[in-house]
Amino acid sequence: MDKGKFVERVFFLLALSSISSLVIITIFIFEEGLPLILHTGLKDFIFSTHWAPTKGYFGIGAMIVSSILVTLGAMVLGVPLGLACAIVLAEFSSERLRRLLKPTLELLAGIPSVVYGFLGVIWLVPLIRDHLGGPGLSLLAAAVILGIMILPTVISISIDALTAVPDVYRDGSIALGATEWQTVRRVVLPAASSGIITAIILGMGRAVGETMAVIMVAGNALKIPSSILDPVRTLTSNIALELGYAAGRHREALFATGIVLFIIIMILNFSATIITRRR
Amino acid sequence: MDLAVRTRKWLRLGSLFLLCLALLPGLGGCQRGSKSGGQALCIAGSTSVQPFAEKLAEVYMHQHPGMRIDVQGGGSSAGIFAAQQGAANLGASSRELVAAEKNLHEISIAWDGIAVIVHPSNPLNNLSLQQLRQLFQGKITNWQALGLPPHAIDLITREEGSGTREAFEHLVMGKTLITPAALVQDSNGAVREIVAGDPYSLGYISAGLVDERVKAVAIDGVMPTRENIKNQKYKLVRRFLLVSREPPAGECKAFVDFILSPQGQGLLEAEGLVGVK
Numbered sequence: 001m002d003k004g005k006f007v008e009r010v011f012f013l014l015a016l017s018s019i020s021s022l023v024i025i026t027i028f029i030f031e032e033g034l035p036l037i038l039h040t041g042l043k044d045f046i047f048s049t050h051w052a053p054t055k056g057y058f059g060i061g062a063m064i065v066s067s068i069l070v071t072l073g074a075m076v077l078g079v080p081l082g083l084a085c086a087i088v089l090a091e092f093s094s095e096r097l098r099r100l101l102k103p104t105l106e107l108l109a110g111i112p113s114v115v116y117g118f119l120g121v122i123w124l125v126p127l128i129r130d131h132l133g134g135p136g137l138s139l140l141a142a143a144v145i146l147g148i149m150i151l152p153t154v155i156s157i158s159i160d161a162l163t164a165v166p167d168v169y170r171d172g173s174i175a176l177g178a179t180e181w182q183t184v185r186r187v188v189l190p191a192a193s194s195g196i197i198t199a200i201i202l203g204m205g206r207a208v209g210e211t212m213a214v215i216m217v218a219g220n221a222l223k224i225p226s227s228i229l230d231p232v233r234t235l236t237s238n239i240a241l242e243l244g245y246a247a248g249r250h251r252e253a254l255f256a257t258g259i260v261l262f263i264i265i266m267i268l269n270f271s272a273t274i275i276t277r278r279r
Numbered sequence: 280m281d282l283a284v285r286t287r288k289w290l291r292l293g294s295l296f297l298l299c300l301a302l303l304p305g306l307g308g309c310q311r312g313s314k315s316g317g318q319a320l321c322i323a324g325s326t327s328v329q330p331f332a333e334k335l336a337e338v339y340m341h342q343h344p345g346m347r348i349d350v351q352g353g354g355s356s357a358g359i360f361a362a363q364q365g366a367a368n369l370g371a372s373s374r375e376l377v378a379a380e381k382n383l384h385e386i387s388i389a390w391d392g393i394a395v396i397v398h399p400s401n402p403l404n405n406l407s408l409q410q411l412r413q414l415f416q417g418k419i420t421n422w423q424a425l426g427l428p429p430h431a432i433d434l435i436t437r438e439e440g441s442g443t444r445e446a447f448e449h450l451v452m453g454k455t456l457i458t459p460a461a462l463v464q465d466s467n468g469a470v471r472e473i474v475a476g477d478p479y480s481l482g483y484i485s486a487g488l489v490d491e492r493v494k495a496v497a498i499d500g501v502m503p504t505r506e507n508i509k510n511q512k513y514k515l516v517r518r519f520l521l522v523s524r525e526p527p528a529g530e531c532k533a534f535v536d537f538i539l540s541p542q543g544q545g546l547l548e549a550e551g552l553v554g555v556k
Contacts, residue, residue, distance in 0.1 A: 052456060053439050135433035137462055222459035231462045241465045245326040245440040247352050
């Protein structure tokens with residue numbers, strides 16, 4: 001056996017081991033969580049809003065709604081900001097400025113989420129409490145923090161999508177007498193749309209999956225919120241909050257929450273993949 | 280051997296190994312301890328006692344290398360049952376024994392008091408147990424109902440599975456439930472942090488962890504001081520017990536003696552409990 005073949009095989013095995021860990025994690029989550037879903041029934045588990053696991057009530061409806069609301073809030077704040085940033089960097093700025101700003105923005109992704117959460121607690125939460133009312137720990141606080149956290153994902157993938165649009169498109173449009181803005185809006189953005197949608201979906205995945213920062217600023221109450229100033233609990237927070245001393249059915253219920261989360265993330269990632277492939 | 284076969288073999292071995300890794304946390308507990316040879320003790324029971332028992336076991340094992348103490352949760356009743364069956368050397372309980380369980384030997388190790396706290400600027404000094412229950416049932420939602428200037432109350436509770444919450448439910452709520460509108464935090468420290476920052480909040484924490492940034496409120500006119508907790512004048516108090524089938528002997532006795540020694544009691548006090556000595 002020559003050396004090249006051998007190295008190739010070693011790498012093949014290493015690659016397989018990383019995939020098998022994904023498979024094992026999947027099996028493990030389902031094995032631990034499915035018994036509870038079968039026990040309470042899928043309908044009751046997903047649609048009931050009564051969560052008192054130590055007393056036998058396992059409804060995660062309120063948390064699903066809260067997760068969706070927090071994610072939508074983060075999208076409303078993060079997507080326009082991120083997209084505007086990406087357009088400016090990709091289309092309207094000099095190469096030098098881009099080389100300075102893009103790494104700076106990507107640095108945002110390297111900040112640990114607990115730091116975002118901490119900033120949220122000591123700065124954003126009192127601000128909301130004093131000026132808007134409510135306890136401060138709220139849907140709004142979580143959405144703002146997540147909106148900032150998804151920026152690097154949205155921006156860097158959008159920039160890649162925009163720069164992938166061939167220059168002949170731009171030249172052609174300019175030659176037809178369109179202004180630069182018209183070119184971006186009518187030609188470049190539509191041409192890059194699938195990449196931008198992918199960026200938004202991956203940003204969504206990041207927002208749904210974020211845990212630490214959300215636990216710290218969202219207040220974690222079990223009610224379906226009636227205003228953006230109400231505290232909320234997301235699916236991820238639920239798992240992390242209660243994992244510590246959960247036993248028996250309660251522990252299974254947390255794994256079952258993980259299954260729901262897992263499926264949501266899978267759907268988001270698959271749709272991102274499909275949209276990218278279609279291009 | 281042909282390459283495909285060998286690859287398959289390695290794959291099988293590899294995934295078996297990973298599977299073992301993944302399953303390890305699921306096993307553990309008492310069996311693992313007793314199989315590893317040497318001296319092993321098993322303590323099972325109340326999840327409220329668990330973090331304190333873990334702390335004690337950690338320090339004890341550090342001082343006695345070769346000694347192994349496994350601490351498991353499962354709840355007070357499960358712990359008492361395990362002690363009765365002899366499945367655990369010691370059962371941990373955060374409730375008193377009922378008549379049918381009185382054949383067990385009980386050792387009280389600490390008192391756990393729960394203090395209701397508000398922001399220092401809050402003029403509230405006293406709550407009745409009844410008012411406290413109504414607050415956490417979600418029936419009182421405005422400070423006005425307690426004779427203070429009108430403002431919504433920011434209620435803070437602990438997560439399901441927390442020992443402090445379990446005790447609070449047992450001592451205050453009875454059969455009723457804590458309102459889902461309450462904010463939830465996952466540690467005494469986090470509750471204290473929020474109450475210290477929010478003038479309209481009310482929460483509960485272990486009595487030993489009250490500091491100058493928050494104000495403890497008297498319940499039915501009794502403040503949660505060490506003395507009031509020890510002599511049980513204060514209402515929100517429970518006893519932490521260890522129970523066993525036989526009077527503790529040998530290694531078991533040594534560990535119990537350690538818990539009741541000044542060092543063991545000091546450890547418990549540092550974690551927010553009130554010692555029995």
